[in-house]
Amino acid sequence: MTTRRSASRPPDRPAGPASTRESPAYPSAEDYIRAVQRPDVVFDRPDLAAATFDTHPMLGIPVPASGSTAVVFRATVGGTPQALRFFTRDDASTQQRYTALNTWFTERGLTGDVAACQWVERAILVNGQRWPMVQMEWVAGRPLDQHVEDLVDDDNRDALATLAGAWRDLLRRAQAARFAHGDLQHGNVLVDDTGRPRLVDFDSSWIAPFEGLPPPSEGGHRNYQPENRVWGPWMDTFPGLVIYLSLLALAREPTQWDQLNDGENLLFGRRDYQPPHQTQAWTRVDRLHDPEIDRLAARLRACCAPDWTASTDLEALLQAPLPWWTRTTATTTATTATSATSAASAASTPPVPPAPAPARPSRLDQTGGANASPWPDVPTTVGASPAPPQPGATWWQQTGGSTPPLSPPARTQAAPAGTPTASPPAPPAGGSPSATRAGRGNRGRSAGAAGPGPAAGRGRSAGRALRALGRALPVAVVAMAVWAVLVGALSPALGLAGAAAFALVPVLLVLFLFAIRARRRRGPPGGT
Template structure:
């Protein structure tokens, strides 16, 4: 006897429902079979297999566990009651735990009997919209996704494994969630987390199990759908069957992968704002402390912006108070030179012809003063940059700070080169080739 069963064990068992089930309605269940093999073929996951069967006159999803620690009767009973009490029955597939449901290898095993959702997984639905270049439908789908997260998080429910395979789009176009082995509700506060941690292409590093664990994957899906609505043809380059657009490697600094490069090339203010927020969430040690709505509506940190214009949904950011330029003089009479264009030597009389020689070069003390002002401005700029970086490093993590240090070194080198070239030009005598 083993402590768990394989998918093959269940495939063999359900071919004779009259022998393995003791409940009359299950003993008469009719399982869907493969058109060529003629046997039931399940959809497999990391913790369970799911068969489609007709129980009575209703299509059901019968879910059998391949790991004993996947879930418990208490969890699914509490979840089903929570869905009903908080009005989530239209957003999830109803579920019921059936203890000692099936006899396999001389032992009875539990099962979760779920409502069968007639539809397609999220990734297959998105693929169809992409192939039809239906950008409006993709944008509508993104809005439906955001609405779904708004309802579930307001109801204090976290799915725990939001990913394309656990989100179904039914025939009416509604999004429905399935597979609740990792889910959290308020009554679970203080309980030990489940063993299932979620799909790695949708989860941050070291995710904490709790009420806000859907915020990160919710943002990943929302950004992916909106970006595809802008340019659907990128689906073929970035989708590998285990994601929408982003993969686990995209969440690691310095965020210079193909997915990030493409998102930046869209030059869309809304996309840029969402991408900036996702980069903040990718910082090591980041933990969600609120819902998706709060994350989207919050300000975008200045060091993560990718667009020249602020995102449309971003809050106004304070700007650094640089020294204001000297006010320019107003209109002057025609022909009268302004003060900085007047020669410093003796002025010609009314009948004296103007000098034919070029104006004398600026005296050395004045050149030194100009160079000093330039140097002071550069020093001030560098001080501001390094000060801001130190603050950013304290806020986001040293790993992110290390990722941007090379860019800062390049910036400093460019500024230093500009200063050296300026001083070299001023030391050259007039008329010398430069």
């Protein structure tokens, strides 16, 4: 009887592919790197034996993307770029799973949303044993977080809004086809050259034929999963909402990226899903004061409840009414903002003589004047203002406004008022690590639960400034070379000190123009 490694077993002690614990351990990443340098020796299939592997520009050897369960190499097989995925653990997946998934993708019309995959049994010879691999379509694109960062750098809000709509469309098609990825996160979503997101890495996936089978050992990236995730058809609903809300919030205010992204998330992280939901991410999203963002944020708060489990797809979740307690939270937040605004106005208004207390008006007398209602009109983020409190009623007995259903956004959304419209950037010419991006999605599982802090934003801002300085440096060098000719011609007349001062002019000019350009690109900080 075949035995499988339990989920509690440490991942750095892989079991073998056979039926006993004494069977050989799976090769390591270093073993595979050495092996693929001689494809004619380690592969039996003629097209694989003639494959050409991409090499590191400095090291000159194939360098894969590494994850907790597999390594991925980019290779040209039969003239076509392919992603070759080799396992480092025995419990990562099986031939039966990948064969069933590939058939399901074809039958349900999902080939445009996922990278095609094929299991190859006994594909490669390593350490005297033959091991399987998954041969996958190479997606010419970039991981979601890298693509988003480029759009943020360009302040391309229209493209971010379009990407959010494309993401929601992808989830709608996948969940309607009874497919759940199981590890939706920035490293397992590639955005191709047309701007279309595509899914890769299916070790944790679910389809209808898997109903009743035990779940895989992989549980998904910690920054995208709820506390009580259940492996099944609706496990993509929560991470799908996290990504959708993050993309829309960035489309409203891209500067949030520098403060909230830490390289292992988009905007939200593990600790943001814990009550009382008063982290920096929630604060910055609330400051947008956008009705659609507020409703999505209230929905995500509701999904973070300890007893919540996904029971439907994302579309049905967004159309359902919000729980009463999220409406109360939204009303309380709005009341606090209104009170602060009223206090500021009162401080700048000269005092007026006191007036006699008016009698309590009826509900119809709400137009102002001497008999105006003492209950303020409190805006809410769920669509309607709450009714005034009834006498003797406590806060939890008050009625909240109705919640209008969320409708899908248009494929292209207009930028907020006052924001210059920019066209989407040209797609990158090169490809990205393939289909699985095995390493990017797994680092967060072993990382601590602490979310991004100010240091993360400062580090990314410094990195962006260094990249821009690197682009400006060649211009400065050329200017210096031209200027040196002029200085050499004028040095007899100016003297040594005068020539040195004269040579500093282009350097100062280039640095001044670079500072102006950087300030214009950054723009004023938002969310305050």
